[in-house]
Amino acid sequence: MSRLTLPVMLMFSLGLVLIGRADQNLSGHLRSGLDDLLAPAYLLVSGPIQAAEHGTGAIGHLFDLSDENAQLRAENASLLQWQAVAMALEAQNNALKASLNYVPSPVPQFSTGDVVADIGGVYARSVLVVLPADSAGTNMVGAIAMDGRGVAGRVVEAGSRAARVLLITDLNSRIPVALGPGGAPALMTGTNGPDPALLYWAPGQPPAEGAMVLTSSVGGAFPPGLPVGVVHYDAQNDPVVLPLADLDSLRLLRLFSYPDSLPVLTPIARTPKPAATHPRKR
């Protein structure tokens, strides 16, 4: 009897591998349940660490208060100049849009969450975000996570309390991007390293060093024009993207859920969904 348990359990686990392979939702559900359960514990550990890092309430920053004040004043002055520039540009932009009959893109809902744990596996890069109370009930899977500077990743699993964000550096991350002012298409793929690689750019036009990388709406998973990073060449013919988001020390993430972000021409069958959702909205 006891001799049989090991082979039986081995067969059982092999069966589980097959089941998990066939039904990706199973492990996703279990994992988000576990994340929900563990999120408070993670918060208990990462809270003090973050507090110590920021020096909030601690004596950490007392010693360079005057330096920091001077720096902040200087930054404030330059930011006020930029504010003036931004307001002028906004006015100009509005005027130009008005003369172009520009159709504004839909405004996404967003909610902001604390990053409680940077829990990658051995071959995975992801972070866990605690969802705020006001986002309860909305389906966060597929939401786009951005920090203050750029796209950090996408929500792949979400429970009631916590959501798991797959970072753009993860091996499984594939993001259609547009390069430079012309918006040349390419695919940004994670490598588990710090900088994702660029694939499938047009052979005649290699991406230029320093070109801006924005998301592209090809495939319909992302809205166009979100800032991702900057093109950089590590070696010849091997362009990578330097992400704008500070992926090593994410603290706060905004999760943008685009209610109907798919453009009209997306080659994904999407007829049943609008029929089901629109009557409720109206």
Added chain:
Amino acid sequence: MARRPAMRRQASLWRRLDAASRYMFPLGSLVFGLFAIGMPFGLPGQAELAPVYAMACVFFWSLYRPSSLPAPLVAIVGLLLDLLGLSPFGLWAVLLLVLQGVTLALRRRLAQQSFFLTWAVFSAFASALACLAWMAQSLLTLSVLPVLPVLVEMLLACGFYPAFAGFFIRAHRGPAAVELA
């Protein structure tokens, strides 16, 4: 005279609790250790340490106290490791069971050997399992995964086993010794 049976009954309850807690110690320390390693301390190599710790636990307890870590519990721990460590569901359950099977098969010869030999054997087993995990995961995701984490796992397995084993040996003689209850 009349008091004695009552006292014995009470003692036996406590003794049974004691025995149960001793019996559960390996599993408890394994699960607690996995959760503790999974906490976001931000240390380098933390993700690689979790499977190494699980392997060390399964190897040591299968070698010296196989009754306290039976196969179903090992499978459950493997599933927990997969959920915590983002590996394909069930992969580490299979690998830990393989490790337990191999360890149990070699148990009679290995248990009498010196610490250094068991250390070397564990390092070899853990390295082989890390390579197996890499291969299986590469196959399941149909891509060539980076090799560096495998090397890190091997180094951690080799370097941390004495520390883990020191803790386990103390537990083996004290809080996990069912026969002392």
